[in-house]
Amino acid sequence: MVGIVPDKNKSMGLNFKNEGDVLFMLGASQDCINASEYLYSYCGVKNSPAPYFDLDVEYQVQDLVKKLIASKLIQSAHDISDGGLFICLLESAMAGNFGFRIDTDEDFRKDAFLFGEAQSRVIVSVHPDQLDAFVEMIAETEVDFTNLGEVRGNEVVIDEKSYGTVDSYRVKYDSAIGDLMAN
Numbered sequence: 001m002v003g004i005v006p007d008k009n010k011s012m013g014l015n016f017k018n019e020g021d022v023l024f025m026l027g028a029s030q031d032c033i034n035a036s037e038y039l040y041s042y043c044g045v046k047n048s049p050a051p052y053f054d055l056d057v058e059y060q061v062q063d064l065v066k067k068l069i070a071s072k073l074i075q076s077a078h079d080i081s082d083g084g085l086f087i088c089l090l091e092s093a094m095a096g097n098f099g100f101r102i103d104t105d106e107d108f109r110k111d112a113f114l115f116g117e118a119q120s121r122v123i124v125s126v127h128p129d130q131l132d133a134f135v136e137m138i139a140e141t142e143v144d145f146t147n148l149g150e151v152r153g154n155e156v157v158i159d160e161k162s163y164g165t166v167d168s169y170r171v172k173y174d175s176a177i178g179d180l181m182a183n
Contacts, residue, residue, distance in 0.1 A: 012069045014078035015095035016125050021075050021151040023100060024134075025085070027061045027121035028144040031108045037083050038115035052118035057143075061120050064143050073134045074124040084115035088123050090156065093166045094173060101157040102149035114158070125151055 005011050030052040033039045039048055068074045076096070080088045089100055104113045126134045138145050156163040 010070055012065075012074065012077045013095070014076055014092050016092050016098040016100070016151045017075040017096060018125075018127060019098060019151055019153070021125040021127055022131060023089070023102060023148040023150055024124050024126060025080070025121055025146045025148055026064060026124060026138075026143055027057065027080075029105055029108055029113060029121070029146065030116060030118035031112045032118050033109075033112050033116045036115055036117040037087075038111060051116065052120075054120060057120040060141060060143050061122055064138065064141050065122050065124070068124065068134070068137060071133070071137065073130050073137060074126055076123075076125045078123050080121040080123060081117060081119075084117050085121075085123070086114040090166070090169055090173075092123065092125070093151075093156070094170045096151075097154075097166070098151045099153040099155040099157070099166050100149060101152045101155075102159075104159055105146065110159075123148070 032052050033043075034049045034051045036051065039045045065074075065077055069077065076092055078088050078092050083090075089102065093100055104110050154165050154167060156166060156169065
């Protein structure tokens with residue numbers, strides 16, 4: 001995507017910035033893996049309905065993110081898209097050289113929570129000193145939000161179980177295309 005950013009002070013990166021920042025998902029989770037990379041690549045389902053999308057909710061979430069950035073209440077922001085929540089968190093972790101610890105929502109299938117590609121969701125990191133102001137701003141909106149966990153160390157920890165280090169994922173991520181071409 002290409003655009004004009006009139007004030008570079010109001011731009012935002014996807015990389016985690018600080019150990020101890022709190023991770024939130026803006027927008028509601030959906031118990032849905034429709035048309036996801038996970039459903040195609042790991043479950044072998046090639047045709048399925050489009051993932052959840054509501055244009056009004058998308059507008060509300062994006063408007064909130066814009067206000068949070070302008071108010072300097074978030075450290076990073078990354079939309080959930082291809083690969084779902086897990087890949088979104090991993091991309092932010094790799095870009096910032098930090099790991100993360102999160103808890104999944106028991107109301108959803110774990111695979112749908114981690115790999116579903118429902119739209120209108122953004123992961124943000126918030127410095128602990130900004131938590132009160134962050135929550136106050138969100139409370140003034142109708143946008144759902146979930147406290148997922150925190151930026152921590154170099155490990156990927158989900159529901160208190162380690163899934164390796166960010167460095168090990170980076171090696172796989174950076175070499176995937178070359179490895180495929182070599183075979």
